[in-house]
Every structure is written in structure tokens, then in C-alpha cells.
Amino acid sequence: MTNLQYKEALKKIKEAFNERENIYFEAQKNLLKTNKEYAKLNSELKDLVLKNAELDNKKFDKQIKELELKMLEIEKKANIKLPEHICKICNDEGTVNGKICTCIKTIVNKELIKKSNIDEMNLKTLEDCDFSRFDEKTRKEQQKIYKFFEEEIINNIYNSKYKNVLVCGAPGVGKTFLFSVVAGELLKRNISTIYLSAFNLNNLFLKFHTTFSEDKFQILEPLENIDCLLIDDLGTEPILNNVTGEYLLSLLKERVMKGKTTLINSNIMLDAINDRYGERIFSRLVDKSNSIAFLMTSKNNRL
Ligand SMILES: [Zn+2]
Known part of the structure; x- marks a missing residue:
């Protein structure tokens, strides 16, 4: 396999995953419009992420994690699933233990x-x-x-x-x-x-x-x-x-x-x-x- 072949194949996998991710993002957007609780958590999350960035530290990491989990719960209830990897063997990385997947x-x-x-x-x-x-x-x-x-x-x-x-x-x-x-x-x-x-x-x-x-x-x-x-x-x-x-x-x-x-x-x-x-x-x-x-x-x- 040439390097180019490898790169093109990996690109295909990444693109397929992006497509799944886009479907997920679309569903999230819809949820923001329809679920007030979810929208509220989302704006709190944004604030904390911004503050973290301004302070350039990880002060709010724990709270961010908590908010994310709460949001995931709501997503789950709304039947929105996290996008799965295309290849579960290499998680779309293309290699496993240094070997081509x-x-x-x-x-x-x-x-x-x-x-x-x-x-x-x-x-x-x-x-x-x-x-x-x-x-x-x-x-x-x-x-x-x-x-x-x-x-x-x-x-x-x-x-x-x-x-x-x-x-x-x-x-x-x-x-x-x-x-x-x-x-x-x-x-x-x-x-x-x-x-x-x-x-x-x-x-x-x-x-x-x-x-x-x-x-x-x-x-x-x-x-x-x-x-x-x-x-x-x-x-x-x-x-x-x-x-x-x-x-x-x-x-x-x-x-x-x-x-x-x-x-x-x-x-x-x-x-x-x-x-x-x-x-x-x-x-x-x-x-x-x-x-x-x-x-x-x-x-x-x-x-
Ligand atoms: Zn793989």
C-alpha cells in the first residue's frame, strides 16, 4: 500500500464519520430550539468554557464536565445518540498498535x-x-x-x-x-x-x-x-x-x-x-x- 492510498482511505473514513457527526449536531440544534432545560444548560456551558479560556486555566473543568453529562442525559432521553466510529477496531485512527487497520x-x-x-x-x-x-x-x-x-x-x-x-x-x-x-x-x-x-x-x-x-x-x-x-x-x-x-x-x-x-x-x-x-x-x-x-x-x- 502506498502512502497516498493510505491517506485517501483514511480521508474516506474521516468523511464518513463527519457525516455521522453532522447528523448529531443537527439533532442537537433542534433540541436547543425545543428543550428549554437543554438550552439553559448549553448557555451555562458556553459561559464556563469562555471563562476557562479567558483565565487560561482549568478552573471550571469539573463543572463543565457535569453540565455536559446533564446535557447528554437529555440527549439520551430525546433518542439522540453520540455518533459511533466507522471502525470500532481503530476508532477511525487508521492504525492499531502501529499497524495499518x-x-x-x-x-x-x-x-x-x-x-x-x-x-x-x-x-x-x-x-x-x-x-x-x-x-x-x-x-x-x-x-x-x-x-x-x-x-x-x-x-x-x-x-x-x-x-x-x-x-x-x-x-x-x-x-x-x-x-x-x-x-x-x-x-x-x-x-x-x-x-x-x-x-x-x-x-x-x-x-x-x-x-x-x-x-x-x-x-x-x-x-x-x-x-x-x-x-x-x-x-x-x-x-x-x-x-x-x-x-x-x-x-x-x-x-x-x-x-x-x-x-x-x-x-x-x-x-x-x-x-x-x-x-x-x-x-x-x-x-x-x-x-x-x-x-x-x-x-x-x-x-
Ligand atoms: Zn479501523
Whole structure:
């Protein structure tokens, strides 16, 4: 991340917070007009703040604090809430213990995604997730896999030993659905996430391959650095010579090296993945030291 990217992302967060603050100030103004007690406290407060400033000391600090608390009480009764920080991890400071906060990374990555023309898939969270439209066998499989995702990825992504997760199954058994829930839950936890189809991923590889300007590295940078990359429907994209397999392999390598997590779903089974992408990609995806593969055996549930 460049310094400029950092500054722009932080500016966005500050602006979003200012907007919340302005709503709060507006509500305060209205309260001043309608609540005499509140207005009285406010003018007393102003006087004391002025006196403090004139005397250039903190003589009235305690009284000021008391007045502020009284005013807060009235605001509370009027249902006016103090503006909350946009990011509760860093309180909109942009860094935590000297490290760049995930909120900044998420914004920077989103910007990069926009520039790369990656469309973000339709994301869901657990609340809008309805497993009931699948038959019992499919549902049980989905829930078993979801439980794994929840324990190992959603709630443990930075410490999990699993860096590659592959879910294979027939079309229509809800893999895309499952992945969009996982992606939504990750984003809810401020974990930087990209969810894209293998088709679009392949197009980005091609774009990178055929771009010769210096900014070509921006095309793949977010894919290499995002905390969690979800790839939908591996196997449906056309295989492009010197592109698809080569870039996929290098992306997977790069991401494991950086300790990043990659989740892939596919309509084709393991042996077909081996045939299609070759031994080097296949062996990475089934390497037991850092990868796991799930096989959904249920049939198509699509009506
Ligand atoms: Zn933050």
C-alpha cells in the first residue's frame, strides 16, 4: 500500500464519520430550539468554557464536565445518540498498535477492485441465509461445510492452518450460495475479501498478460494481497494457453507464501481438476499441510 492510498482511505473514513457527526449536531440544534432545560444548560456551558479560556486555566473543568453529562442525559432521553466510529477496531485512527487497520486495507482493496473491473459478487450474511430451500441431504452437507468455514475461516482466518479450501460438487447444490454467505460474514468482520468468478479471474489474468504499461501490476495486486479470496465456479472458464494455469499457480503460491486464505468452489471433481489444471495446481489444492477439499455428493437442487 502506498502512502497516498493510505491517506485517501483514511480521508474516506474521516468523511464518513463527519457525516455521522453532522447528523448529531443537527439533532442537537433542534433540541436547543425545543428543550428549554437543554438550552439553559448549553448557555451555562458556553459561559464556563469562555471563562476557562479567558483565565487560561482549568478552573471550571469539573463543572463543565457535569453540565455536559446533564446535557447528554437529555440527549439520551430525546433518542439522540453520540455518533459511533466507522471502525470500532481503530476508532477511525487508521492504525492499531502501529499497524495499518483492516478498515483501511478493505477500502484500498475495494478501490483496486474498482480499477481492475472485478465485480464483487452478490454478498449475503448469515441472517439472510435460508438453507431450507435445499433438500435434507444437501442441507446437511452445506451445514457441515459451513461449520468448518465458520470455525476455521470466518472466526479464525489469521490463525487457521487451512490456507486453501476447495469445495467440489454438482451444479445447483448451493456452493455459490454458501460462498456468498462466507464472504458476507468475512466482510462483516472487517476482513478484506474479494469474491469473484473463475471466469472474471481468468479475464484479469488475460488482461495482465496483455498489458504492457507499468500499472499492470495493479491488476493482480489486490488478488495477491487480499486476506481472503473466494473463487466461484472454477472449471467453467476457458483454458487459455500460457495464462490460466500459469497465473493461477503463481497466484496460489504467492498467497500461501503471504499466509493468505483462498476458497475455491468447483463443479468438476478432483480428478477432473487434475486433468484440467495439471499436477502442480492439483497438488497444492490437496496438500494436507495447509489445504482441505470437500466433496458434496448431493444432486442438483435447482428447480
Ligand atoms: Zn479501523
